[in-house]
Amino acid sequence: MKRKIAAIFAADIAGYSRLVAEDEEETLRRLASYREVIDDFIAKANGRIFNTAGDAVLAEFPSAVDAVRCAIDIQESLRTRNMAYPPSRQMSFRIGITIGDVVERNGDLLGDGVNIAARLEGLAEVGGICVSRAVHEQVANKLSVQFADIGAQEVKNIPTPVHAYMVAMRREDGTYATPQLKKVAKAAPAPNWMWPLVVGVVSIVAIGVGGFLYFTKLETAQVASGAPTSTAAAPAPSPVSVPSPGPTPTMAAKAPASTPSQTAAATPTPVPTPPAASSGKFPADAVPFIGERQRSFLSDVYSSAGDYKAYALNIGGFYGSALNQPTEEAAGNAALDQCQKRADAAQSPRRCELYALGNKVVYSHGSPPMPPQPWFRHDTVTERAFVPKDFPMLRDQARTRLENIFAPAAKSRAVALGPAGHYFMTLGAASVDDAVRRSLESCGAIAGSACMIVAVDDVFVVPIPTVLRAVGFFHAASSPSIVADARDEVVRKLGDGTGWNAVAVGTSGRPGLGLKAADEQTAVNGALADCAKHDSDCHVIAIGPFTVGPAN
Structure with missing residues (x-):
C-alpha cells in the first residue's frame, strides 16, 4: 500500500433514483453521454478516475487548482446540456473536493480524504461545488472564483466538523449565483448540571406568563361587558402539504409579519381568523407561459385552496406558489421567492411577478399578443x-x-x-x-x-426562403409596397396559401402572385411573370410568410 496526499474529487447525480424510476433507458443513455463529458474533462485536467459506482465518480488530481477548475468546467458544460430538458428530467451533479492523506491499493484510494470528499459532495447544491477549507486556501488566490463560507459542518462518520465553502457558479451573463448556506454544525449539548437550572427558569417564566394572561383576560372581560360583539375569534389555520403534479410546487411558508407592541390599555393578542376561499373560481385556463401539468395543479389544487395563497410567474415559464400562509403579504412573498429561485437556477433573465393573490388575478400585463389560429399547420410541399x-x-x-x-x-x-x-x-x-x-x-x-x-x-413548418433572404413578416393588408386598392385581393388569394407562394411588385405597386407552387423558384418565377403583365421593373417582396430582400 502506498500513502500520499492528493486532491480528491467526488461527484454524484442529484435525484438519480427518481430519474431511473421514471425512465430507466433514457436515464442510463444520458448518464453514459454525461460520463463521456466528465471523463474527458478529468483527463484533460491531469486527473485520474479511481472508482465509480453507478452514478458516482471518484477522481484524484495532482493539485487542488486542477480539481476545482475541472469541476467548474464540468458543471458549466452539463448545465448547458441540461437546458435541453424540462426541469424534472435534468441530470445534475453535485461535486465535493478536498485535499487529504489517502492510501492507494490496487489503483483504488482509501481513507478520510475520500470520505470527506464524498460528504462535501452531499453538502453541495444541485449543479454546484462544495470544497474543504484546505482546498479554499489553495485556490482562493489562483482562480477567479468566488466562494461562500458555510462554516463548520457536521458530516456522517467524520468525528470532527468539516469547514466548507461553496463555489459561486457563473451565470451566462458573467455574474455569479449566490450559493445557499447550509446548516452549520450543531452546538455542543449543554452539560447535565444545567438542566435543573433550565427547567426551573422555564417553570418560573411559565407561571408568570400564565398569571399575566389570566389577569389580562379578566380585565378585558370587564371592559367588554355590556358592549355587544358579533365576531368570534377562530384558531389560526395550520399549514398543510398538498400533492401537486410534477414539477411539484413547494409550499413555501414564511414567518408572519411582526405585530405591533401592546398599547397601555392591554388587549388580548388577536388570533388570526381562518380566511375563506376567494370568491369566484380561479381562471386556470387563462394563465400564460406555463405547461399543462402546472395548469392542472392550478385548476385542481390551487383553485380549491383557501386563502391566504399566491401564484407568481415570469415570461420564461417559471412559477412559484404558496398555500395556507398566515397573511396575504406572506403568501405573495413566498410565491415570488420560490419562482425567482427557480428562474435564477436556470439563469433566466426575466424577473418573476405576482400573477394572483387568492383567486384574484393581479398580473398587470394582461394576456400576451397571440396570432389567430391555427397557430401552425403541416404542409408536405414546403415542410x-x-x-x-x-x-x-x-x-x-x-x-x-x-x-x-x-x-x-x-x-x-x-x-x-x-x-x-x-x-x-x-x-x-x-x-x-x-x-x-x-x-x-x-x-x-x-x-x-x-x-x-x-x-x-x-x-x-413554414416555407423558409433560400432564393432571397427573409427580413421580416409579410402582411399584405398593410404592405406599403402594394398599391392600396389591390391589398384586399392579395390577402384573399393568399388566404389558403398551401404550397409555395410569392408576391412581386413593380414601380406602380401592382402585385403579381405565384401561388401554390411545388417549389420556391417556381413561385418566384410565377410572381415575376404575373407582375410583368401589369407593371414594370418587377421584383419579389415576399416568399411565404416573410418579407424578403437580397440574399447575403
Whole structure:
C-alpha cells in the first residue's frame, strides 16, 4: 500500500433514483453521454478516475487548482446540456473536493480524504461545488472564483466538523449565483448540571406568563361587558402539504409579519381568523407561459385552496406558489421567492411577478399578443428538416443556441419568432400543442406583438426562403409596397396559401402572385411573370410568410 496526499474529487447525480424510476433507458443513455463529458474533462485536467459506482465518480488530481477548475468546467458544460430538458428530467451533479492523506491499493484510494470528499459532495447544491477549507486556501488566490463560507459542518462518520465553502457558479451573463448556506454544525449539548437550572427558569417564566394572561383576560372581560360583539375569534389555520403534479410546487411558508407592541390599555393578542376561499373560481385556463401539468395543479389544487395563497410567474415559464400562509403579504412573498429561485437556477433573465393573490388575478400585463389560429399547420410541399443555420431573421449566436439546445432536446418542442427577430423556444413539453402555445405566449410577451411558429420538433413548418433572404413578416393588408386598392385581393388569394407562394411588385405597386407552387423558384418565377403583365421593373417582396430582400 502506498500513502500520499492528493486532491480528491467526488461527484454524484442529484435525484438519480427518481430519474431511473421514471425512465430507466433514457436515464442510463444520458448518464453514459454525461460520463463521456466528465471523463474527458478529468483527463484533460491531469486527473485520474479511481472508482465509480453507478452514478458516482471518484477522481484524484495532482493539485487542488486542477480539481476545482475541472469541476467548474464540468458543471458549466452539463448545465448547458441540461437546458435541453424540462426541469424534472435534468441530470445534475453535485461535486465535493478536498485535499487529504489517502492510501492507494490496487489503483483504488482509501481513507478520510475520500470520505470527506464524498460528504462535501452531499453538502453541495444541485449543479454546484462544495470544497474543504484546505482546498479554499489553495485556490482562493489562483482562480477567479468566488466562494461562500458555510462554516463548520457536521458530516456522517467524520468525528470532527468539516469547514466548507461553496463555489459561486457563473451565470451566462458573467455574474455569479449566490450559493445557499447550509446548516452549520450543531452546538455542543449543554452539560447535565444545567438542566435543573433550565427547567426551573422555564417553570418560573411559565407561571408568570400564565398569571399575566389570566389577569389580562379578566380585565378585558370587564371592559367588554355590556358592549355587544358579533365576531368570534377562530384558531389560526395550520399549514398543510398538498400533492401537486410534477414539477411539484413547494409550499413555501414564511414567518408572519411582526405585530405591533401592546398599547397601555392591554388587549388580548388577536388570533388570526381562518380566511375563506376567494370568491369566484380561479381562471386556470387563462394563465400564460406555463405547461399543462402546472395548469392542472392550478385548476385542481390551487383553485380549491383557501386563502391566504399566491401564484407568481415570469415570461420564461417559471412559477412559484404558496398555500395556507398566515397573511396575504406572506403568501405573495413566498410565491415570488420560490419562482425567482427557480428562474435564477436556470439563469433566466426575466424577473418573476405576482400573477394572483387568492383567486384574484393581479398580473398587470394582461394576456400576451397571440396570432389567430391555427397557430401552425403541416404542409408536405414546403415542410423540411430543421437546420439551425437556415433559421430566418436570427443572428449567428442565436442559431448556435438553436443548434446546441433546441435541436438535441426532448420532444415536444417548438420555436416562435417575432417580427423584429425575437424568438422563444419551448422544450420537452407535454404535447406539441402545449409547446406551440407556450412558445407563442412567451415570444409575444417579449416582442410586444404576435409571433409565428417556425419550427416544431424536427421540421420547419413554414416555407423558409433560400432564393432571397427573409427580413421580416409579410402582411399584405398593410404592405406599403402594394398599391392600396389591390391589398384586399392579395390577402384573399393568399388566404389558403398551401404550397409555395410569392408576391412581386413593380414601380406602380401592382402585385403579381405565384401561388401554390411545388417549389420556391417556381413561385418566384410565377410572381415575376404575373407582375410583368401589369407593371414594370418587377421584383419579389415576399416568399411565404416573410418579407424578403437580397440574399447575403
